[in-house]
Amino acid sequence: MIDPDDEEMACAHEDCECDVSSTSAIERDDEFYCSRGCADGHGCDHAGCDCAA
Ligand SMILES: [Zn+2]
Ligand SMILES: [Zn+2]
Ligand SMILES: [Zn+2]
Numbered sequence: 001m002i003d004p005d006d007e008e009m010a011c012a013h014e015d016c017e018c019d020v021s022s023t024s025a026i027e028r029d030d031e032f033y034c035s036r037g038c039a040d041g042h043g044c045d046h047a048g049c050d051c052a053a
Contacts, residue, residue, distance in 0.1 A: 008020070008021055011032065011035075011044075012031035012032055012033055013038035013041070014051070015043070016033075016043065016044060017048075017049050018034035018035075018044060018051075034046065038051070
């Protein structure tokens, strides 16, 4: 099922390639992040993403 309110967007963290949905994203300062790590500027540990390196 498709929820019309569930929008996919790119994580706002620099160099992060994760997509996040508006319903599950971490929101901080009007930006959306895939994880708390990205919101804190450290980067995430999701598979296939090396933004934390
Ligand atoms: Zn990432
Ligand atoms: Zn991210
Ligand atoms: Zn991520």
